[in-house]
Amino acid sequence: MAEVKIAGLHKRYGPVQAVRGVDLEIPEGEFTVLVGPSGCGKSTLLRSIAGLEEVDTGTIEIGGEVVNDMRPRDRDVAMVFQNYALYPYLTVFENIAFGLRARRTPQAEVAPRVQRAARMLGIDALLGRYPRQLSGGQRQRVAIGRAIVRNPRVFLFDEPLSNLDAQLRDEMRGEIKRLHQEIATTMIYVTHDQIEAMTLADRIVLMRDGRIEQQGAPLELFERPASLFVAGFLGSPRMNFLQGRLARSGEGFAIELGGGVPRLALPQERRLDGAADGAPIILGLRPEHVGRATGTPPPAGVARLEATIELVQPTGSRSYASFRLADQPLLAELQAHDVSGPGERITVDLNLPRATIFDPETGRAL
Amino acid sequence: MTAVDSGISRRSHGLNHRLSLAADRQFKYLIIAPAILVLLLIGLFPLIYSLVVSFQGLTMTEEDTSFAGFTNYARLFHDLRLWQALAHTAIITAVALPLELLLGLLMAQLFVDRMPGRQIFVALLVLPTVISPIVAGANWALLFDVRFGPITQILSFIAGQPVTILWTLNPYFVYPGILICEIWQWTPFMFLLLLAALSNVDQSQLEASEIDGASYWRKFFKIVLPAIWPVMTIACLIRALDLVRIFDIIWALTQGGPGTMSETISIYTYVQGFSDFETSYTAAIAFLVIVLLTAIVTFALKRMEIVR
Amino acid sequence: MSVPAVAMRRWRRRHSWLALRYLAAICLTVIFLFPVYWLFMISFKTPDEIYHSPPVWYPASLQFANYAVLFKDGDVIAIWHSLVLAGVSTVLALFLGTIAAYSLARFRTGGENLAVWIISQRMIPPIAVVFPIFLLYVWLGWVDSYIGLILLYTAFNLPYVIWMMRGYIADVPMELEESALVDGCSRWRVLWRVVFPMVRAGLFATAVFTFVFAWNDFIFALVLTRTEVITFPVQVTHYFGGQSNFWAKIAAMSVLGTLPVFVAVTVMQRFLVRGISLGAVKG
Numbered sequence: 001m002a003e004v005k006i007a008g009l010h011k012r013y014g015p016v017q018a019v020r021g022v023d024l025e026i027p028e029g030e031f032t033v034l035v036g037p038s039g040c041g042k043s044t045l046l047r048s049i050a051g052l053e054e055v056d057t058g059t060i061e062i063g064g065e066v067v068n069d070m071r072p073r074d075r076d077v078a079m080v081f082q083n084y085a086l087y088p089y090l091t092v093f094e095n096i097a098f099g100l101r102a103r104r105t106p107q108a109e110v111a112p113r114v115q116r117a118a119r120m121l122g123i124d125a126l127l128g129r130y131p132r133q134l135s136g137g138q139r140q141r142v143a144i145g146r147a148i149v150r151n152p153r154v155f156l157f158d159e160p161l162s163n164l165d166a167q168l169r170d171e172m173r174g175e176i177k178r179l180h181q182e183i184a185t186t187m188i189y190v191t192h193d194q195i196e197a198m199t200l201a202d203r204i205v206l207m208r209d210g211r212i213e214q215q216g217a218p219l220e221l222f223e224r225p226a227s228l229f230v231a232g233f234l235g236s237p238r239m240n241f242l243q244g245r246l247a248r249s250g251e252g253f254a255i256e257l258g259g260g261v262p263r264l265a266l267p268q269e270r271r272l273d274g275a276a277d278g279a280p281i282i283l284g285l286r287p288e289h290v291g292r293a294t295g296t297p298p299p300a301g302v303a304r305l306e307a308t309i310e311l312v313q314p315t316g317s318r319s320y321a322s323f324r325l326a327d328q329p330l331l332a333e334l335q336a337h338d339v340s341g342p343g344e345r346i347t348v349d350l351n352l353p354r355a356t357i358f359d360p361e362t363g364r365a366l
Numbered sequence: 367m368t369a370v371d372s373g374i375s376r377r378s379h380g381l382n383h384r385l386s387l388a389a390d391r392q393f394k395y396l397i398i399a400p401a402i403l404v405l406l407l408i409g410l411f412p413l414i415y416s417l418v419v420s421f422q423g424l425t426m427t428e429e430d431t432s433f434a435g436f437t438n439y440a441r442l443f444h445d446l447r448l449w450q451a452l453a454h455t456a457i458i459t460a461v462a463l464p465l466e467l468l469l470g471l472l473m474a475q476l477f478v479d480r481m482p483g484r485q486i487f488v489a490l491l492v493l494p495t496v497i498s499p500i501v502a503g504a505n506w507a508l509l510f511d512v513r514f515g516p517i518t519q520i521l522s523f524i525a526g527q528p529v530t531i532l533w534t535l536n537p538y539f540v541y542p543g544i545l546i547c548e549i550w551q552w553t554p555f556m557f558l559l560l561l562a563a564l565s566n567v568d569q570s571q572l573e574a575s576e577i578d579g580a581s582y583w584r585k586f587f588k589i590v591l592p593a594i595w596p597v598m599t600i601a602c603l604i605r606a607l608d609l610v611r612i613f614d615i616i617w618a619l620t621q622g623g624p625g626t627m628s629e630t631i632s633i634y635t636y637v638q639g640f641s642d643f644e645t646s647y648t649a650a651i652a653f654l655v656i657v658l659l660t661a662i663v664t665f666a667l668k669r670m671e672i673v674r
Numbered sequence: 675m676s677v678p679a680v681a682m683r684r685w686r687r688r689h690s691w692l693a694l695r696y697l698a699a700i701c702l703t704v705i706f707l708f709p710v711y712w713l714f715m716i717s718f719k720t721p722d723e724i725y726h727s728p729p730v731w732y733p734a735s736l737q738f739a740n741y742a743v744l745f746k747d748g749d750v751i752a753i754w755h756s757l758v759l760a761g762v763s764t765v766l767a768l769f770l771g772t773i774a775a776y777s778l779a780r781f782r783t784g785g786e787n788l789a790v791w792i793i794s795q796r797m798i799p800p801i802a803v804v805f806p807i808f809l810l811y812v813w814l815g816w817v818d819s820y821i822g823l824i825l826l827y828t829a830f831n832l833p834y835v836i837w838m839m840r841g842y843i844a845d846v847p848m849e850l851e852e853s854a855l856v857d858g859c860s861r862w863r864v865l866w867r868v869v870f871p872m873v874r875a876g877l878f879a880t881a882v883f884t885f886v887f888a889w890n891d892f893i894f895a896l897v898l899t900r901t902e903v904i905t906f907p908v909q910v911t912h913y914f915g916g917q918s919n920f921w922a923k924i925a926a927m928s929v930l931g932t933l934p935v936f937v938a939v940t941v942m943q944r945f946l947v948r949g950i951s952l953g954a955v956k957g
Contacts, residue, residue: 052852071390073858085853089871099857102867150857393861394781401774401832408803408829409795415806476698487699489940491706496939498890500907501928504914505709508716508921514729516712550709611799614892618911632801632893639805640897652802663797667790 001185002063002076002153003028004049009058011044018044020210022058026203031180031187035197036207036233042190043158045207049188050079050156063153073102078147079156082163084139086131092118093127096145103150117149120182121175137168144176148183157189161196173199194234198222206230224356228363231284231356237320240290242283242328243360246275255283255357259326267301267353272366275357281366282358287320289351290332301353309344321346413656420650438650447626448651451634457541458630459609462548466605467598469549470556477557478564488561495554503618506547507534534620540628547615552608556601563597564590603666607659631655710932716925717741724921740926749923752909753930758820759905760888763827767884768877770828771835772843776865778836779843780851789840796833804897811898818900826898827888834887835880842876843869879945882938889935906931 006024010017019041026032034042047053049060051072059066067075078099086095094101096114105113118124121141131139140160147155157176161169177200180187191197197204198218205215206229214226218234225231231239244257253272254263264283266272275281298304307323307330314320319339321332323346332348339346357366423434442448473491477484494502509515510533521529533543571589580588613632616622622629622637629637635655639648716724718736744750777783778792807826808817816822846869854864870877895905904912910927913920 050852050856052855072852072856073860077856079853079856081849081853083847083849085847085849087850087868087871089874098854102854102858102863146853146857390861394777394783397773397865398777398783401770401836404770404825404829405792405795405832407825408798408807409791411810412803412806415810416802419806473702476695476702479695481692481695481699485943487703489943490703492939493710493936494706496886496890496935497710497928497932498892498907498910498935500890500892500910501713501932504910504924504928505713508924509709509712514725516708516729516731519729550706554706607797611801613801614907617892618914632799635801635805636893639808645805645809648805652805655799655802659797659799659802660794663794664790667793 001028004154004186004188005059005061006045006049007059007061009045009048009060010056011041011048011053012056017210019048019055022207022210022212024205024212024215026186026188029184029186031177031189031200031202032205033189033191033197033201033203034205034207035191035194036213038192039209040207041210042192042205042207046156046158046188046190049154050077051075075154076152077154077156078150078152079158080140080143080147080160082159084131084143084163086139086142088131090130091127092123092129092131092134092142095131095142096127096149099146099150113149114145117145120148120179121145136164137172140164140172141175144179148179153186155185155187157187159191160189161191161193169196176200194236198234204234206233223354224365225284226365228282228284228358231358231365235286237287237331239284239286239356240330241358242285242325242330244281244283244326246272246277246279246281246357248277255281257283257326257328261305261326262303264303264350264352265301266355266357270353272357275366280360282360284356284358284365285330285350285352286354287331287333289354290330290348291351292332292334292338293347293349298349301351303350303352305348305350307346307348309339309342309346312339312341323348413653416649416653416656418649419646420653422646434646438647439654441647442650442654447629448631448634450626451629451631454628455610455612455630455632458545458548458612459606461541462545462552462609463602463606465545465549466553466556467602469553470560470601473553473557474560474564477561488558491554492558493554494551495558497551499551499614500618502547502551503615506543506550507619510534510543535624537624537627540620540624544616544619544628547619548609548612551615552605556605559597559601560594563594567593603663607663610659713925713928716921717929719922721922740922741930744923744926744930749909749927750930752904752906752927755903756889756905756907756931757934759823759827759903760885762820763824763831763888764881764884766824766828767831767835768839768881771832771880772839772870772873772877773865774832775836775839775843776869779840780848792833793837794833796830796837800830800893804893807894808897817898818902820903822898823894823903823905826894827891831884831887835884838880838883839873839876842873842880846872875945879942882942882945885938886935889931 004024004026006022009019009022011019022041022045024045034045036042044053048055049062051067051070055068060068062075062077087098090098093114096117097110100110100113114127115124118127121144123138123141123145126134126138126142131142134142140163143160160176161172164172173196176189180200189196189200197206201218203215204218204221206213206221208229214221214230221230222234225234228241232241242255242257244255247254247256247263249263249265250268252266252268252270253275254265256263293304305325307325309321309323311322312319313322314336317336319334319336321334321339323330323332358364359366420438421433421435423432423437477487497505509517510531512518512530512532517533518529518531521531531539533539567590572585575585575589611632612630613636616628616630616633620628622633626634631651635648635651638644638651715733717740718738719730719733720737720739723730723733778789811817811822814822816825850868850872851864854868855861859867890907891905892907892911895908896911899905899908906927910924910931913923913927
């Protein structure tokens with residue numbers, strides 16, 4: 001396995017800048033997920049690493065050597081495609097063996113290696129079949145098997161689970177995670193699904209418009225988003241965003257929402273760089289940090305309010321109640337049976353220590 | 367921006383961005399080179415040769431390769447037989463093409479709705495198109511034969527008295543004869559294409575208009591015709607060009623006769639080159655024909671945006 | 675009127691329309707196939723029956739004498755010559771044309787102009803080309819030889835092959851090729867091991883039409899052959915002549931020359947429309 005370093009990468013397609021100045025360092029053995037909305041450049045980045053795209057400026061290093069001018073086959077990477085890319089006229093065995101044969105692996109070595117890879121993925125019974133006889137999940141395993149069998153130093157995944165139905169996707173996600181634990185090779189995984197990103201990644205690289213918006217461990221991006229975009233992208237249902245103003249309150253700050261709502265005092269320790277009294281801000285609070293009031297008095301830093309529920313959306317394990325605060329919508333997460341219905345008056349606790357404050361102009365967290 | 371990550375953009379940019387090495391860059395030229403070289407044999411060489419020779423005074427007997435100026439081209443304008451040949455070609459094209467189109471369309475309409483055994487009918491009807499035009503011509507020469515051809519027999523039966531029409535010799539019947547043979551052979555071509563095109567017309571549009579109370583003709587002109595228009599134009603282009611080049615059928619039936627009555631441009635050129643041995647003059651005609659047709663075709667192709 | 679009666683009327687109306695269509699279809703088929711039938715029959719008739727006036731609609735019995743004559747006289751070698759010429763030029767055109775088509779499809783080599791030039795070459799009138807080619811071949815000593823005509827047929831078929839295969843190649847998902855590239859294939863290997871197998875069906879379909887074109891060619895064979903290499907259309911014209919055409923021989927030779935083509939086309943029926951229309955209609 002090898003580490004991957006990307007420096008100053010730029011790539012354009014005609015008038016469109018797909019990747020603008022990306023710097024990224026992926027240590028050996030790490031599972032990195034490139035995630036972002038359509039058109040953010042994640043696939044372009046992946047394909048550039050594979051050698052399927054030529055870059056305009058910048059360098060790509062794999063295992064310490066610059067690979068910009070290298071053919072894909074010389075870079076010793078393996079790629080798993082969204083549409084599996086299986087050869088319909090070859091058996092599963094031959095599909096997996098394809099890369100080995102292309103590199104003129106001795107005949108004696110081919111069969112055992114293919115067998116081993118197939119066994120690892122639980123498809124050794126299917127080796128004699130043709131792709132058209134397989135289900136979607138099985139085909140994807142064959143595609144992964146084809147990648148494994150080559151023992152590459154980097155694995156690349158291009159939205160491999162997008163074509164599977166939800167249940168299969170959950171299953172395959174676990175498989176891929178297990179795979180990474182077993183063979184411990186550097187893996188770079190592209191997806192637009194934030195759940196895949198959260199569950200699979202050692203490190204998430206969230207991209208937008210050709211740039212890296214934020215990168216780090218999943219929980220870090222989740223709990224300490226650097227911008228509105230990151231905060232809104234990760235987590236479902238989406239984080240609540242309330243517009244308000246900052247107000248000095250003694251040693252610390254408070255949020256003024258207006259509309260008759262009392263000031264929300266932020267914890268003293270809360271540091272807000274570059275914050276000015278009266279500055280407009282956006283208060284970000286995830287639904288799981290807005291809940292039914294518990295405990296008297298409310299825990300430190302928590303703000304308690306009265307509200308009338310407007311809409312209830314049950315999901316089975318939880319129910320989400322929407323109501324209005326200072327005439328802005330707010331979503332609270334409640335226990336499944338803990339709510340009766342629209343019109344119910346409820347007391348909610350806002351867990352302000354877990355809130356994030358954003359500058360509405362730059363979108364960045366303060 | 368959305369297009370960038372989608373497969374669509376990948377397709378439209380081809381593999382242009384994926385050539386990582388100089389060797390790969392050469393690859394695309396290397397694999398197309400042999401084909402281009404062979405194509406130049408018919409694409410470039412005759413053009414240059416004709417051009418050069420047409421400015422000389424060559425015949426099969428005279429080896430005078432000195433520059434003869436534009437005499438050959440001037441001769442083109444004064445050559446009555448040449449213009450007649452062009453006229454003959456124009457007549458054949460102008461008559462055959464619309465008839466083939468119309469008949470093909472009618473036949474296609476007949477078969478477009480589902481019917482069991484349609485495949486068999488279509489397979490059989492295609493036969494005239496795939497046989498050699500020489501065979502087609504010979505076939506009709508046989509049929510038209512005044513002594514023992516079935517056509518004469520049938521006509522005599524209908525007319526109630528013996529009919530003696532020398533289809534391949536009688537000036538009044540030469541063109542009908544040629545046209546019948548030509549239309550017989552190539553209407554199935556039109557039929558096949560138009561059948562496919564008609565099958566691809568949007569059914570939901572037709573049904574909607576039917577509910578709206580549209581008449582048959584209205585439906586045809588507003589929905590069907592626009593839908594099959596692209597295929598029709600291509601089919602007509604292919605047919606028109608083939609008609610202009612017509613040679614085999616006429617050769618088999620009349621050999622350009624009687625006299626020069628059914629001489630088309632192809633036959634005339636052949637005669638000039640291989641009967642009269644007028645090398646340079648033939649070259650001039652050939653050059654003119656090549657340039658003219660290539661220009662028309664290029665113009666038509668670009669207009670129709672066949673090359674995306 | 676009662677419901678069953680109305681339904682009955684509708685059924686009858688629909689089926690009478692269908693019956694009418696069948697009638698028309700049969701009439702058309704008879705009209706279009708009659709000439710071929712006639713030719714076929716002539717090849718099985720005795721000279722008496724052929725030259726009989728009024729014409730004999732169906733021979734008393736099927737005579738193979740006419741065919742025997744062709745074999746005895748050795749004329750049947752024309753079929754062999756046609757086979758060799760059409761066969762070899764088809765294979766050559768398919769190979770050169772497909773790799774050229776790959777260059778066009780994936781790399782857009784030469785841009786729109788090259789593509790238009792290539793397709794316009796199909797439209798070149800043979801008559802304009804045959805004369806210079808003839809003189810060239812005289813100079814090269816290629817008149818009346820296999821190689822001369824093979825090269826020429828290949829050249830004339832290339833635009834068609836390139837055009838058709840370009841379409842078939844474009845239908846192959848690029849991911850298959852990309853996957854192969856990453857897995858260790860050279861570009862040649864990708865062409866050979868991935869693209870060619872994927873367009874197999876298209877190759878066969880294009881092969882049929884390429885073959886038929888070369889098989890049916892007359893004018894090139896007429897000009898560029900003498901005695902050594904005679905193709906079947908030319909051989910047929912040898913039977914024309916002034917007063918009496920050897921109808922029997924014409925018919926027999928024509929049937930021999932038509933059968934292979936008919937078989938090939940019937941087998942490839944699925945691709946008929948796409949092949950004839952230069953891919954404009956997917957049929």
